[in-house]
Structure formats: C-alpha cells, structure tokens
Amino acid sequence: MPVRIRLQRHGKKGKPIYWIVAADSRAKRDGRYLEKLGTYNPNTLPASVELNLDRAVDWLQKGAQPSHTARNLLSEKGAMLKNHLINGLNKGALTEDDVNTKFEAWVKEKEGKNEVLKKKIDADAEKARAAAINAEKEVSIKRKEEAAAQAKAQEEEAAAAENENAQTGDTAAPEAPEAETAEQPAAEETPAEEATPSTKEQKEEAPAEEVETAEPTTEETPAEEATPTAEEQKEEAPAEEVETAEPTTEETPAEEAETAEPAAEETPAEETPAEEATEEEAAEDSKSE
16 A cells, blocks of 8 residues: 655635645545644745654655655655665664764754744845835825815915905995995985976976066057047046056056966966956046046
8 A cells, every 4th residue: 555645735715724644645635644744834934844753754764655745845844854864874874873963963054044034034024014114104194294285275265265255345345335325316316306397397387488478568558558649639637547557457467477377278367357457448548538
C-alpha cells in the first residue's frame, strides 16, 4: 500500500487551514488518513507551519512520498535534510555526531533567516501603517480645509445678503417720503383745479358780459329819444323830469343784469325791461305835453 504525505483541507470558507497527514494514496483528499503530522496556516504573515519532525522523518524512512506542497513544507522545517543525513548515517558516510551538529547548524541558520524575514515583514507593515495614518491625516486636513472654506463662503454670502437687504431698505425709505410729497402736490392741485372756472361757468359769464356791454346801448337810446327834436319842442320842466327818471330806469336794469349774470338764459329778460322803460317815458312825455 503506497503511503503519501499530503495536505488535507480544513477551516472556513475563504480562510482554509491544512493538515499535514500520511494517508493512502487511493483515499480521497479529505477522506481517511493514517496519521496527522502537523498543520499549515497560510492566513498568517509569514505562514505558520507546525510539524512533528520525528514522525515525518519516520514516514519518510518507511517510503512515504510527499506531494509537491508537502515537500516544500517538510523542507522548510528540516525534515527532508534530516532524512538525508540519516540515509548517510545508514550508509556509513556520516557519524551520529556529524548528523546532529550539521542539523543544529542548519536550524540556527534557518532561525536567523526567519528572524530577518520577520523583521522585514514587520518593518514593511509598519511603513504601510504609517502611510495609511499619513493618508488619513491628509484626508482629515483636506476635509477641515474644505469645511472651513464652505463656512467662510457661507459667511460671505450671508454678509452680502445682509448688505443687499440694508441697501434695499435704505432705497425704499426715501421712496416713501417721495411718494408722500407726490401725493401732497396732487392734493394741492385739486383745489386749484376746482378754483378754475369750468366751461359752463365761462359760458355763463360770457353772456353776462354781453349783457353789460349791451346795457349802454339801451341806456343811450332813451336819452336820444328824450332829447327835443326840431319838430317837437318840449318844455324844460318835463325834460328835466325825464332826465331825472332816466337814471332810475338805467340803474334798475343794470342791477338786475348784475344779479342775473350767472344765468345765461336770463339775458333776453334783462333787455325787455329797458324797452318797457322807454315806452313808459314816451307815455309820460305825451302826458306832460
């Protein structure tokens, strides 16, 4: 029965852990095994390997054939080297002391290399951690600067808005008095417009003036009629009475015309009393004769 040293998968999904086992080559990968020799964890940095060195060398001396990955792991732990030294001891090429001294020298050298490797890995990890911290600091500084810039911009916008509001308030305040002053002249102009005579009043005054201008003509006509003609020689006493009566007749129509000036329709009525007065004077003249 051929025996094979190989890896058997265990662990979680995405985080496997392998067992180093000696199993029948005809068995399944994760099936029955003959003996567990150690473990291999690739999830750590560097990968951790635990191995029972004596049992691994014993299975190698019995003829077990390791797989490619198992051979690398056995070589990492020195199982393959010790198997080679034991084969030399069995052939008589080496003594047991030579085997032990050579194997201890190799182990010390390997440990030194592992320490150097660990230090290098730790230094790289520290650098990566420092770079990440610096990047976070830069990002935080940028965020603070952006926040400060935004706050400053908001303050400037608020100040600009306040200035605009103040300017609009100042401009609106003078406009209100201007509106009041504009209303006052308008209110003052309305009485002036009322004081101005309307077209109807002007029309009424125009006939009144015509009546006044027409009165002297009516007054002159009785005077001319009262003057003695060559054919009708009158006495002085009746003529004086006529002259004294004329002013009374003249004054009454004038007063009536002045009182009736606003009404344009009464102008014909004012002319008719003058004619009646002339007729009365003519009747008195005839009586006196």
